[in-house]
Amino acid sequence: MSTIRSIPRLSLRRERWETPDADFIDVDFSESGTSGEPRPDRPTVLILHGLESGSRARPVLGFLAAVAKRGWRAAAVNFRSCSGEPNRLARAYHGGDTTDLAWAVERLTAQAPRAPLACIGLSLGGNILLKYLGERGTAVPSSLKAAAAVSAPADLAASARIFEQGRANRFYMRRLVRSLKRKTQAKLVRHPALISPERLDAIRTIADFDEAVTAPIHGFRNAEHYWKSASCGPLLASIRIPTLLINAKDDPLVPSWAIQQRAAEQNSRLTADITEQGGHLGFIAGGYPGATTRWAEERVIAFLDVEIASFAV
DSSP states (O other), X not given: OOOOOOOOOOOEEEEEEEOTTSOEEEEEEEOTTOOSSOOTTSOEEEEEOOTTOOTTSHHHHHHHHHHHHHTOEEEEEEOTTOSSSOOSSSOOOOTTOOHHHHHHHHHHHXXXXXXXXXXXXXXXXXXXXXXXXXXXXXXXXXXXXEEEEESOOSOHHHHHHHTTSSHHHHHHHHHHHHHHHHHHHHHTTTOTTSSOHHHHHHOOSHHHHIIIIIHHHTTOSSHHHHHHHHOSGGGGGGOOSOEEEEEETTOSSOTTHHHHHHXXXXXXXXXEEEESXXXXXXOBTTOXXXXXXXXXXXXXXXXXXXXXXXXXX
């Protein structure tokens, strides 16, 4: 699990983006660490959160602060239903949904055509990011110069099942399932045919939820079909921009780090930093306890700096 950390103090500005399908996503921007008028060529970094998280979660705020400290423009997407307000449609978000990311990348590029763009994906957001990059290969916008994925699952089936193993994982899973069920319950007011209240009440695990809600709502036959279709693992070989993969071998939620390590050995565009320790979105430098330096944030910023800083005037 990610370790407890202080919350960075940031001033965030929220924009609501109306999506092409009459829904919306909320995007938070941080200009902290910069001075003067925004430069049209200043790099922009887009951050994607994990399952049932959002732009105000500690790991996202940490990366927003690190990006802003570097002097770049920082933005964090809230997936549909994750900004504190239900989205309008019956559908929400899922681990393989790259449509909104592709649209957000295009929108940010249109806003600042001269600015290099990078993306950071955390946990499930990392799977979405890597899947997007693999799906598009050389067809990603030329503004998108680099990417990084931290604690990203490459095999969603393995991650869904590991939630049910061990007391800590089951405790965390119950929190996620309660959040998912609560949001789905709220949707029944506008979309009563979404799922029967009885079936929703019977859901106990992530696998149950994916079988009963995620899969049918988003056009998959069942949970297995969803996991197989949405996992980024098979697409890592097709990524064509410099991409950093950070995973820990002791991550209790992502047992598929070896998939990314093998992909990096075969794809020169990928760099895999596989650590012995770090947990899930942990990676505190200097050991435990008492250390506060976030190694992953520093490593990602250093990687992106090499890949995109030369494009900024």
